[in-house]
Amino acid sequence: MLNPGKDRIDYGEKLRPPAGYTLSYALATSYSLELDTLLAVPLALSFNSTLDDAEKIIGEKLVLLEGIHQLKGRIKVFFQQGNIKLPDTSNKLYSLLEHCLVPMVPEGPFSSFHPKIWLLRFVNDAKDVQYRLIVLSRNLTFDRSWDLACTLEGRDSGKITQENDGLIALLGDLAPCAKDFSTAFRLFKKELPNVMWDKPTGFQSLKTLYGRKGQVPLEYGLGTDTVLVISPFIHREALAMLKERGTRHWLFSRGDELERIGEEDLQGWECFALNDRLINGEDELEKAKQQNLHAKLVLLQNGRTCHWHIGSANATKAALGDRKQASPRNTEFMLRMSGSAQNGSAEKLREELVGTEKKPAGIFIPYVFGSYLPDEQSESEEVSRKLLHALISVDWNVVATHDGDELYTVTVSYPDSLPLYSATIDVRPLIIGHSQPLQNVMVWERLHLTQISAFLILTVSTPEGNVEQRVIKASLDIDGGDDREQKIFSSMIDKPGKLLWYIQMILQPNAEKMEWLAAEKNMQLSGEEETALSTVFDGPIYESLLRCASRQPEKLARIESVLTHSSALNAQMPKTFNMLWAHYRAFLGNI
Template identity: 25%
Template sequence: MAFAAHGLRESADPIAVMEGVRRCADRIDVFCQAGQIVVPSGASALLAFVEPMVHQVHRPKPGHLFHPKLWALRFRDDTTGEVSLRLLVLSRNLTKDRSWDVCLRLDGVPGTRPRKDNRPLADLLRHAVRLAVTPLPAARHAAIEALCEDLRRAEWEPPEDAQGIVFHALGVPGGRPPDFAGTRHLVISPFCTPGGLNRCAPSGALSVVSRQEALDRLPEESLAGSEAFVVSALAGLPAEEAPPGQEVLHGLHAKVYVVEKGHQARVLLGSANATEAAFGGNVELLVELGGSRNRWGINALLGPDAGFREILERHERQDVTEPEPDTGFLRDLIRDIAAIPMSATVTTSAGGYEIRLDSQEAVPEVTGVRITAQLHTRRGEAVPLVPGQPVSAVFAGLALADITPFVLVVAEDGTGREQTVVLATLIGDPAHRLDHVLAQQIDTPEKFLRFLLLMLGLGTEAAAAVTGDDGGQGIWRTGGTGILELLLNALVDRPEQLDDLARLVTRIEADGDSRRLLPPGFTELWRVINQARDASAEAVGR
């Protein structure tokens, strides 16, 4: 959520961002660990359109997390009907962090039969659906199931010189852990524990790349006879010839394992840290590539001519600094609360709208902790939650744009404070709420025309041509085609797009803003289009 809100605030064209999210909301599903959604720094209208795509999931078992980083995408050519697939296996979370991460992209097409090597991918997605705090709507469940079947049959194009692709879905029923047996190992992981290193490098020579504090906290015997490196603090600084504004990377977050045996090497990358938790109960994803040792071996990363080696420094043990007060108890409490199915029931009242937040399950029984809930859209209006009792909170005097299923939950005691965003099930959502939210963002004729162009599929370049210098009159013709022609083409080829536009125009007119927000002459033009829409609907109904 912080990522989405940041994208809208930082974009040069927030209307384009919002329209992109709005149009794709029914085709994107995001599964995330309940209790791990970062609280945005401020409210963002974009989040209203994100609501249906976010699915919180339960922890797979106590003390462990749902932790995979995977993007699975399916594309369909509207002309030929051909389907293509793209898979991104990453170490990076969906956040604003700019750390040193790793990503593997695989492209492919669905084949004619299921392939056993792809089964862990489908099993992982299906397991995510089973772990969901709130059951998915039937249409979304069916779409994910169809994607799973395409992934089962996928024929991937391997990277150059790679000999086979193997997926490992850790923590998924029936999943098999990878085999790390070899004579030489490289572990790249921001977090390491003695048991994790023993699991990922059970024998042979070991090289480790990690964070300074993680290596310092390891017992000396865990690194005895091993090479240990950290990423240089200067590695993220842009070069002198770099363009202004180039982002600076900082902090290692990549997870990569290289195992050599004989003349062969295997590379595993993905979400799993070198810890007991990652291989002992978390849900994780690793993808394994194999090939020759010369091409895929450790020297390709740590050899004298390797680019990766240039950003590393040898680890020199330092005194371990005193850690911050442990808030692990509060973090676990927040995750447990976020995993409680909650409903947010909307009703009308004299002062506007009211939301009643409740649950059947009780908040965990704890003492000495203050737990509160507040709507994401109404910061500072916190309502206490009673430990040992079901969730029960009322938020009154709400405007239409304040209605949201996103709830900020905060737990604090004498040791610290933890917070997260919880997604409740919205009941009684006013049918015109999203139209109202959209209309609030379109506060000039220029923004209205940009939205119209984006909605008609002309793209951001055409929309960006709309400026505020002429009251919105300058783009009545775009690329030689008039707005009337564009609307008529949409009426014939994509009438559902005009339904979206009709709701927006109706909302603007209902708010009494048509003179201020609709470009000169648009009202008359829209009257003609509406007559054509009515005639078309009447003809279809005959």
Template identity: 25%
Template sequence: MLEPGKRTLYIDALRPPSDYQLTWGIGTTYSLELETLLSVPLAFSLYECKNQKEILNNSIFALDAIRRNASKLVIFCQHGQIKVSSSDSLLYSYLEDMIVEVNPSSGGVFHPKTWLLRFKNQEGEIFYKYICLSRNITFDRSWDTILVLDGRPVEDGVPENDNLIKFVNFLPKIAVNKIEKNRLDIIKKSSIELGKIKFNPPENFDNQFNFHFLGIDNSDSFPISDEYRRLLIVSPFLNESFLNRFDNVKQKYLISIQNSLDKISDDTLKKYNKIWVLDELAEDKSEDDISRLSGLHAKLYIGENEKSVTLWNGSSNATHAGFSSQNVEALVELRGERRKVGINQFLDENSENSTINFLKEYGKTTLNEEEKKKENLEKELEKRLEEYKENLLKIGLRIKIKPESEELYKIIVYPNITNSKYYSEGIKGICYPITLQKQTNKIDIPLLWKDKIIFHKVPLLSLSSLVAFELNIKDKGISQKMEFVLNLPVDGMPERRNDKIIRAILKDSNGFIQYLRILLTENQNIFLFNHNFYNSYMGGYGHQKNKMPLPLAEELIKALSRDPDKIKNIHDLIKELSKNKEIKDDIIPEEFKEIWKNIWRVYKSQYGKRK
């Protein structure tokens, strides 16, 4: 149970069963990295991908995965918690409509980490995944937990899904900006269908389990009882009020991080029989992926009686905010037998893969007066940056795009609400579209409080709704920096921007043929393990302009009879390319144009009424 050696890779958990395709998906996260989110569609297209970053570097592979799946996904994240990416990609534009920033009215934060995924096979069979985890949509190397529940349709209603349905319907209500209709349809369809989807628990757990979503209404109650004989708490963040709730529990165990534990009083810590932190030496023992993990981010609670166990897995930290409905949080409550899934199984000292092998007993550390002063000043500076950021988020920033000259545009960032009175001494801030170089395109943020800022001479490919912000403050030799990205509402985005991006990625007829081969293949995995597939397939075609290799013509004819949806996908690609008047004729080989006319004519006559 939860053995470190059985870690599940984030992307692996998203993959569909064999022969199933993604219909739609809803993700929730506190924070997200754009590069990580860019890799998510790969899970639904390249099933045996071993190195997401390597595949992302091949922009044609990534383009295919994102074009197939981006419109099927909607991701909700806390307003102002998109991270500034260390890398740039033309494909970030496909993420803009996918990302919905939200802000709970409770005054807390949006903190759930979940996925609800719907898949369908060619026989029309439906398969669901509900994933509840402690990991945000990031490439963090921290220790996390993940729970995957598989679901299938049943004839009778499933009342235990009521909380899940309520949560799904709640998400659009806290959106900061308008949500695209396609994404709202995903929410609506999911909430209707979930009423008859039966989810199954993992092995060794009872069939009865509960979905918990805190902070979505006033009916939430504290889910963890104090009537257990033993209790294990795993959480990186702690506070006194939470830890003191369980005085009736005779044996209590706690796993956390050094900094959090040092802030808890000795009187509270004495109530716990054993307290552990991650052992940094144990993490560095070998060179495998498990050893390179660092930091604790898991949130797990195990309550144990004589024969039974109740386990909660999800996003809630062991704090007042995590369980008081101040934050929006997600947990799943599982039940099982103590001998199978109890605390002893989790902390089994005789097992090589036990979590206990990566822990050491906690010992309090203290700061000297100078260190305390430095820490307090850092906190004060961070608080001032956070206050500045909160006020910036409140003014409702928007974007307007206008043509400036041939193929160049200006991006106007302006506030919906001006706040010329707001001022914070000592804070310097800049912003810039994430598609532009920071050093040569940054503009001071203070201008936004009174009017607008304008980025001039922006190429079509660099137009984006994603704007990066950087705040800096320095006092008494101590510096603090805060970076984040906002996905701003846009007026005037040229329709042909994405068409131009496709053209830029394909580059020429070689790229076009390579992309066709990806669209036509019956097994995408062959590309992932044969780096020479392009040359071996093309058979030297790369030096033959405007000619189409014979095998591709045969594959088009085969797809027409066996899998006509592939023909429709190719038609959509050609349609997108044709909308862009700048597309050079030589990107599509003349021989392809001739055979395509016949292929498309047959398709329309046989499948023209298909949607």
């Protein structure tokens, strides 16, 4: 069920490849994201690590640089344009994430690109394929809110199944937006119709449901006697539509949302709010964050059968439409799991979340209404949403022109015209300190290659004093080619000793996160090539090279790439290493 004490999911653990498998391709969707969270993903996918302490190690770390490189061309993340959180600090590695991010622009200012999934394809040495589907209510952030997730493992069943119809439809709409990921999409299209998922305990069947304009991401079935809804954001119209089904209606939401809708419009719903003690549980910590409700679930029960809908959709008009046949506006994704009410009934879930009169669970508590606020959206909020949608809809372009002496002139432009608004809008690239007023063409001069970014910060200031900042991703063209990875690598590996440590780590058969962090510490303590060479060759370096040549030749290709990126250091490398590597460089032609 959903017992927070024992049914917790470690996000990073669910991204780790199964034993004996490696990642082939990964696809994710998210409404919003944090660049630091995306930087941490390689810790799980490339280094078989959890993300339990990822926030503590984010920065310009070599383990992150290597992880990003290993995933290049194998991961795509689709997100709503403009919904990248502005980072607290700058990081040169952010620019290396640009290749995996695909911005999606919703159809209108009051619709959203909102699905939250991971689709992972793994392979082993025998070329066996295993899939994993993670359906979440959480965005790709370090947020600590209460969320729901379901992880499914799948393999080729040898027959056509309808389980993935909704997933395949979503992927079909995403594919034209990432043509450089076409090989992965072709494999998904070929293999997913035959993939059958292992069912969670208590469930006998499942479906994937794709929500889009005119298509509700729920399947109601033949009848309903009980409706249980968990949703952080709610609209009275969507709730009225759900209330038409069944005779018992239980609603779990945020207290401020329940108050906003009001007791009168929630007649017929038994309402519960997340306990304030859980929301503010970190108040005494130095970097406290609220832990509010963000989970989404619609449970429809009919006698002895229950249908759980888990995923991205809130109980709102934009996600579900309403009883007046208004069409949903959002792009959503839900997983529908059906089973016996004996194991997954609404009654059991309610008791788990609320408890009994004698033994309350302390997670959700019955909500007591006070005076409620009107539900009308303010005119200024509507104007703000229209302006932001106009800003993310234009075709933003960044062009970097080489000026000589390793300096560039960066021109940011957009060919479209924007509607007239009373707000003031300033623009600046993510890694550059000064902003400029919005114009069709804006220029920044004398920038170094590592300061160039496809990420732009838009600052919108209204006459009422409201300030909102959005990070968008623009198209980027760099005169002479994009050598930022090589430049960043050279700035982080600036001594021969550090380079030798780095090569040593690449040669490790299954180096994990903590080994990389320890090696980086050694690099800082020992920058002399003699010391590093002695340490490297005290270990089984010859055996490691021989093993890689026979079992992991791609690692030899990676070492050659590293040496190419650090060409400025090659003349300073010890002759012993250069002589040894010359033999293995000849082997690369056979890979």
